[in-house]
Amino acid sequence: MLVLGVETSCDETAAALVADGKVVLSNVIATQLDLLNKYGGVVPEIAARRHTELIGYVIKEAVDSGGKTLAEIEAVAATSKNGLIGCLLVGVAAAKALSYSLRVPLIGVHHIEGHIFANILSNPKMPVPHICLTVSGGHTMLIYVHDYCKYEILGNTLDDAAGEAFDKIAKFFGIGFPGGPVIDELSTKGDRKAFRFPRPLLGSSTLDFSFSGLKTSVINAFKSRIAANEVLPVEDIAASFQEAIVDVLVSKTLRAASERQVSVVSVTGGVSANRRLREVFSNACQRKGIEVFFPKLSLCTDNAAMIAAAGYARLKEGEAAGLDLNVIPSAPFEV
Amino acid sequence: MKVLGIDTSSYVNAIGVIDGDKILSDFTFEAKTDSLKNIVTNIDSALGKANLTLEDVQGIGVGLGPGSWTGVRIGVTVGKILAYVTKRPVAGVPTLEALAYNARNVTTLICSIINAGRDTVYAAIYRPQKGAVTRLSEYYVGDVQKLTEMITEPTTFTGPEAQFYSKLMRPTFESQSINIEVMEDIPRGYAVAMLAEARFQKGQTDNVLSLEPMYLKESTAKAFVNRYSINAGVKGQDLPGVSSGR
Numbered sequence: 001m002l003v004l005g006v007e008t009s010c011d012e013t014a015a016a017l018v019a020d021g022k023v024v025l026s027n028v029i030a031t032q033l034d035l036l037n038k039y040g041g042v043v044p045e046i047a048a049r050r051h052t053e054l055i056g057y058v059i060k061e062a063v064d065s066g067g068k069t070l071a072e073i074e075a076v077a078a079t080s081k082n083g084l085i086g087c088l089l090v091g092v093a094a095a096k097a098l099s100y101s102l103r104v105p106l107i108g109v110h111h112i113e114g115h116i117f118a119n120i121l122s123n124p125k126m127p128v129p130h131i132c133l134t135v136s137g138g139h140t141m142l143i144y145v146h147d148y149c150k151y152e153i154l155g156n157t158l159d160d161a162a163g164e165a166f167d168k169i170a171k172f173f174g175i176g177f178p179g180g181p182v183i184d185e186l187s188t189k190g191d192r193k194a195f196r197f198p199r200p201l202l203g204s205s206t207l208d209f210s211f212s213g214l215k216t217s218v219i220n221a222f223k224s225r226i227a228a229n230e231v232l233p234v235e236d237i238a239a240s241f242q243e244a245i246v247d248v249l250v251s252k253t254l255r256a257a258s259e260r261q262v263s264v265v266s267v268t269g270g271v272s273a274n275r276r277l278r279e280v281f282s283n284a285c286q287r288k289g290i291e292v293f294f295p296k297l298s299l300c301t302d303n304a305a306m307i308a309a310a311g312y313a314r315l316k317e318g319e320a321a322g323l324d325l326n327v328i329p330s331a332p333f334e335v
Numbered sequence: 336m337k338v339l340g341i342d343t344s345s346y347v348n349a350i351g352v353i354d355g356d357k358i359l360s361d362f363t364f365e366a367k368t369d370s371l372k373n374i375v376t377n378i379d380s381a382l383g384k385a386n387l388t389l390e391d392v393q394g395i396g397v398g399l400g401p402g403s404w405t406g407v408r409i410g411v412t413v414g415k416i417l418a419y420v421t422k423r424p425v426a427g428v429p430t431l432e433a434l435a436y437n438a439r440n441v442t443t444l445i446c447s448i449i450n451a452g453r454d455t456v457y458a459a460i461y462r463p464q465k466g467a468v469t470r471l472s473e474y475y476v477g478d479v480q481k482l483t484e485m486i487t488e489p490t491t492f493t494g495p496e497a498q499f500y501s502k503l504m505r506p507t508f509e510s511q512s513i514n515i516e517v518m519e520d521i522p523r524g525y526a527v528a529m530l531a532e533a534r535f536q537k538g539q540t541d542n543v544l545s546l547e548p549m550y551l552k553e554s555t556a557k558a559f560v561n562r563y564s565i566n567a568g569v570k571g572q573d574l575p576g577v578s579s580g581r
Binding site for chain 2: 055
């Protein structure tokens with residue numbers, strides 16, 4: 001079955017063709033990095049305007065580069081839950097028009113479920129149950145994946161998402177945007193033991209996360225030196241800050257695996273592209289005899305292939321949406 | 336020519352279907368701030384009422400706004416994707432012109448007026464002539480009182496809040512002895528379809544993929560950055576309307 005996926009929940013306009021929930025035929029992503037750099041963050045209205053400008057081109061490119069015709073599409077899936085409302089609206093409006101005019105089923109997908117499927121797409125043999133860490137600019141969530149489409153949330157961020165902390169720190173030190181890739185790169189030249197930053201909630205038994213305090217403590221540590229116009233060791237700061245986040249993410253994920261007695265973990269979302277995170281996860285999992293899976297780099301950040309794959313799974317469960325499908329900007333991740 | 340007209344820039348989903356100069360159906364579905372939920376079923380109802388299917392439609396007209404930014408994007412997106420899939424031509428129509436068109440039988444000039452938020456309005460002045468309307472002014476965005484300076488002869492104000500705005504301007508016009516009329520009205524799908532058809536007849540179509548709303552205003556953050564010409568990526572300047580959480 002050929003599914004067209006559409007994703008516009010934040011600042012990426014994306015469309016993709018996926019066959020049978022497994023084979024990615026095309027994966028088109030138009031990023032708004034130029035705008036992010038200019039404004040230092042996502043401006044919802046500007047992002048929504050850009051989505052409207054690009055959505056037609058991106059869909060056409062996904063169909064054409066997938067080597068298919070519109071008539072061959074058998075279902076349309078779009079991110080309808082979780083994201084910026086004005087942005088979600090554009091993708092869902094396009095998906096509804098496609099579903100109506102092609103007379104094929106429409107599926108509304110929760111963005112988080114999409115990220116889980118990014119890993120399934122990349123690693124078709126990944127077993128269930130497993131523990132999935134979804135970590136991006138918008139989410140930091142530990143999920144027990146009982147089965148495809150059956151989830152239990154074990155932990156969530158109480159304030160900032162991990163990727164958001166990367167962005168805010170990068171913004172504060174004026175080193176660029178988005179923060180994840182910039183800090184990842186700077187860290188390779190820095191000493192990750194140069195500064196000892198706090199590991200929030202690491203000592204507590206909760207599987208929830210909190211990164212707001214870490215961010216503040218990093219900022220406070222350098223305020224006086226910034227005021228004195230000192231040149232800061234940004235490489236060391238980046239590496240030490242990244243190490244604190246990685247430490248928390250890996251430890252909590254492994255604790256969840258041990259509590260649930262599963263020997264498989266998956267890491268997904270934009271931050272799963274972070275090289276140090278992958279390295280520490282791989283080493284720690286190897287020591288504990290746990291298998292760890294990451295998505296292909298092209299499927300880490302927001303994309304529509306993962307939405308098509310999740311939509312296909314949902315459709316197989318008999319969960320097609322009506323043409324009155326609406327968007328829910330802050331929907332709980334249904335289990 | 337059978338043309339489907341869509342306008343979601345106001346608080347209704349306005350959908351009309353025409354065939355030449357005949358109106359086959361024309362609906363203003365209550366949408367309030369939720370144009371998305373029923374837009375496609377609204378289109379299906381209007382086509383059904385016209386005894387047509389989507390495949391029978393030969394061209395699509397889309398109201399481009401100005402109006403609700405979120406609302407107008409829904410009609411524009413749905414209209415252009417329908418045109419892309421059915422391989423039909425698409426024509427964007429300024430909503431101000433669609434409003435003027437529905438008032439085309441008056442004997443005065445027509446000023447279409449739409450709420451632009453924060454005590455400002457979008458407006459344009461049209462001359463009705465032989466069942467058509469011709470725009471005489473630039474598109475106006477600004478203070479409603481300043482709009483009076485553009486009007487020197489008898490005028491009919493039309494738009495979703497024409498009554499309210501004309502009341503604000505009336506003292507000025509009375510002091511200048513300019514006669515004004517009011518025709519409170521919402522955008523109509525049939526008017527969008529008629530104006531689109533007129534463009535099709537002249538061989539004018541818009542690019543199906545690149546069609547965009549007519550916002551007439553920058554977003555707040557963009558205006559802020561332009562005004563202070565700052566680069567917010569540096570030094571962590573916080574901007575209104577910027578969410579740093581991604």
